[in-house]
Amino acid sequence: MPDLKVLDAGHSGAPGQPGVPGERGLVSRRSLFDGRIMRVAAVDALRKLDPRIQIKNPVMFVVLIGTVITLLEAIAHPSVFSWSVMIWLLLTVLFANFAEAMAEGRGKAQADTLRRTRTQTDARRLRRDGAEERVPAAELSTGDLVVCEAGDVIPSDGEITEGAASVDESAITGESAPVIRESGGDRSAVTGGTRVLSDRIVVRITAEPGQTFLDRMISLVEGAKRQKTPNEIALTILLSALTLIFIPVVVVLQPFGEFAGGQVSVIVLIALIVCLIPTTIGALLSAIGIAGMDRLVQHNVLAMSGRAVEAAGDVQTLLLDKTGTITMGNRMASEFYPVGGFSEGDLAEAAQLASLADETPEGRSIVVLAKQHFGLRERDLAPDHVFVPFSATTRMSGLDTDGRRIRKGAADAIKRWVTEQGGTLPAELDPIVERIARAGATPLVVADEARVLGVIELKDVVKQGIAERFAELRGVGIRTIMVTGDNPLTAAAIAQEAGVDDYLAEATPDAKMRLIKAEQEGGKLVAMTGDGTNDAPALAQADVGVAMNTGTTAAKEAGNMVDLDSNPTKLIEIVEIGKQLLMTRGALTTFSIANDVAKYFAIIPALFVSTYPQLDGLNIMGLHSPQSAVLSAVIFNALVIIALIPLALRGVRFRPSGATAILRRNVLIYGLGGLIVPFIGMKLIDLILTALGAY
């Protein structure tokens, strides 16, 4: 569908469907707990028992070693108890593996789908002499020129050097509406794997085989090259320290027990170590990270590194492009300005006619305005009407009906058309066009044959609910700065209406860069979106740089995220996902540590009650026997991992509110909850074990 938004090609930001981010996921949407994913994950969980994989997770590695020792012990001194502990310790490791495999599952499935779209078709390479030759896509290298015509799949990433075409990018973005790609400017990039629907273009290849956007995308969704992020490393250090401390804490109980004149069971000591070290968060930590990236993918955002997702949570300043983010990228008709003696009604009638078949938001807004102002109802068109679609070269659209030829489009395009038809241009046309443009709006000139009827003013409309959104962001401590090419007056007006904290008017790439650097020197992390080549330095400088998929290759390479929907408003969701990721880690760490208190009350009496019968006073849960107490703790410890997988994958709920409120909520749920839940859980398991007659 042709689209008037090419009219404001100078402005950045061309939204897919603003306001409904995440409605369409990358490729097909799949439930987190899809049966197939779970089956694959179960197999992967076994495969991940490989010690070379386990050693990367110090906490679970200790559990694995404990399992092996318990196994040896169980073989040496077989009993139902020792084998039960061994099995549940093994399950603890498997559950952790399963959590990670589940988190990877959806990405892997998506990567498979993407791989299928990576076609093996031939490319039509242009030789130096201008002749075409057919070569496999895999043999293309940087600098090659290829020809693509309607129906062809673009063989690799590149820049259009010649022509314009509408392209179906659904293989990458999931968005079925085609987009226009043309040589020159910021819309010249094409992605390998997408399909040309109309026209003919010549593309200069910019990616080496195996390093195309699609290839990178596959490896990103799959998490093949996942590295631990800075915060994940810091947390791993803390968890390792906690693991390290609990080993001596428990090991010394052996001599302590002997000093007291008792015997301490090795199996119980291992059970105690496993219960005390932070297995819950240790088991789920990598799943949380993978799931965070995956959540971004579900929002059609590709993060080039986990580091960027984390940084998003820390962002304190958002640079938002006005067009498409704060205002509807599609401008709305707000006023008719007739010229050359025509009445406003004449203009409205013609404008409505020209727009009836125009399904773009701008076109529809013209029909709506005509109806509101002049009561013009939508009419059935004469059967012989011909709709003239917008094209990238003519930059206008219109309708031929009843012998009239009505056109609307960019001022210079219509002026050229009118002149070609032998018409003259009314003197008042240029001042009106200029005035509208100066005020930050877009003038659209309407002509009937050689006569100019007037100008439609397409104005930026601030998105509904955006002011509330910014207020929420302010609540979580994020400052929004609107960036616009508008003059300061217009910018100030829109900034106030949208409720941003600040604005940068008449922004040049240079000014944007300076702004980012100034914020960063003040210790703030900055996020921005961009799509043009001249945005590239700023995208690279920003801590979170989200490049629009519609943007240039330079922009996509400079940023650390790519939004496939090209919807700049999504920056807000990205920040929330980053925060959610960190919150989930914090919440589960707190939960994990708080759990230990209850486990002590189960295991310490069990461990020493034969030496000091009075220690049964610490058995406040009234667990049935020492063996059932130890087993309850181990089983609880394992089951809690499974129980928390959904939370780890979905993330802790993020409600935009101040840090104090968020903290209070999380401390109550995960801190206090973490203290209480295991008391109840272990008691229940103990009751079940007793009822089963196991002990």
Place this chain on the structure above:
Amino acid sequence: MAFVWTIVALVVVLALCWRFLGAYMVAVYEGRVRWLAKVERPIYRVIGADPKAEQTWKRYASSVIVFSAIALLISYGVFRLQEHLPFNPQHMPGVESHTAWNTAVSFVTNTNWQSYAGETTMSYLSQMGALAVQNFLSAAVGMAVAVALIRGFARKGSKTIGNFWVDLVRGTIYVLLPIAFVAAIVFIWQGALQTMSGPAEVHNALNGASQTLPRGPIASQEVIKQLGTNGGGFFNANGAGPFENPTGLTNFLSIVLILCIPVALTYTFGKMVFNLRQGLAILAVMTVLFGGWLAMAGVAEQQGNPALAAAGVTSQPSGNMEGKETRFGTLSSSLYDVTSTQTSTGSVDSAADSYTPIGGMALLTGMMLGEVSPGGVGTGLYSMLLFAVITVFIGGLMVGRTPEYLGKKIQAREVKLAALGVLVMPITVLVLTAIAVSVHAGKIGPLNAGPHGFSEILYAYTSQTNNNGSGFGGLSANTPFYNITGTIGLLLGRFAIIVPVLALAGSLAEKNVVPTSQGTFRTDKPMFVGLLTGVVLIIGALTFFPAVALGPIVEQLSHGMFF
């Protein structure tokens, strides 16, 4: 009622200390106090330090270690050679090597664990020239390290964290010496001894017996032992004896002296990081913990002695008076001993061994929290800040940001250093205790069998590793085994924490400051106070619960009750 007034007076006096001593220390460490410049400058010339040169954390840390090593060797030399040195009216022989080593390490690490009886072991030169000097200097070292850490938080983009020699000298001559001087005069006025003449012979005309009363330069040493949270008494009886602690006023004053600097340093901290409320939050955590433990000990001691109750004594109106001075009673004794065990001081005015199991547990676990409530001079603040870093890390994550404390991002390096600093103590205590209960030389140490004997050993290592120095009693600690293993605890508990703290200071100083916003995890709010308290408690509980269960808890449960 009298006890309530004691507490009220204590709070008022400490509040004044907090405000004014805290502000004064800011000025001292920022170099604005100069009234002793005539003394200060020559010292720098003698030790060859350039007072204007700033040090990186590595230089700062190596200065601390070099200085402590020299102090250690000098003290050791004085103890060993005291019989050949002046000021030895009692003709004390040289101290045995393992005792001298343990004592030298103990005083240089601000611990003042004493496995010997002072009045029968040390000459006046050893007491004044080695022990008392170290009481000043080891305290000044602790304060210097704390200030260096504060600078780490306060500075941005800085490679340096101050100059150890300057901090050491200024802390000593501007803070410790003047206060000690004035307080010593009050102690002398109240009747504490201060003499260089030897012991006095007293003939009791009533029963015809003759007694030798040891004397010495006591008041001067007594005051700095409290002010510097050292705790090493001139006498074995420490603060329970009338020559060290003659009156109720000196008893009260002792408590004030112990608490004033650790408490005031929280003001210094707040002021130097430009947010007094941050200091208040830290103080609040310290107060909550202190109050909780005081209540635990006070209530337990008022209950009376469970063993006596079991033996049929139905009425113990004064509570558990075994091992307590009738002058002080249970509450005041509890206050003194809780103060001393929670400040790494270790001086006592009643016998910890004779506390009820829960009372004793309060003293023991007070130290196990890591000496942070309010902890020793400097050490208390820097140890608490390590806990704060860990709290901020977990809490900060929960608000969805890379955690930051005072605008400094807490990342892998900071977490590593803070975790190291926090975990050295429990690991050392537990491993040393495990060794002691496993080998013959260790097993013969405790006077009592069973859980109480276990508590005695556990207490000894807890006290030494926390650089507290209080003794539970009942343990024959002056043996090569206990002296040498104890030294390991002393050294690790001091330097294995100081080095990570200084490294942390260096790492923080280099960082930029993230401005506060609505999304920042506030560390000057009650929520943080609660979380930090919880983290200190949970880390303490998780690491020591099994050990404590086998000591005091079993003992208490043997009496068939838990309060």
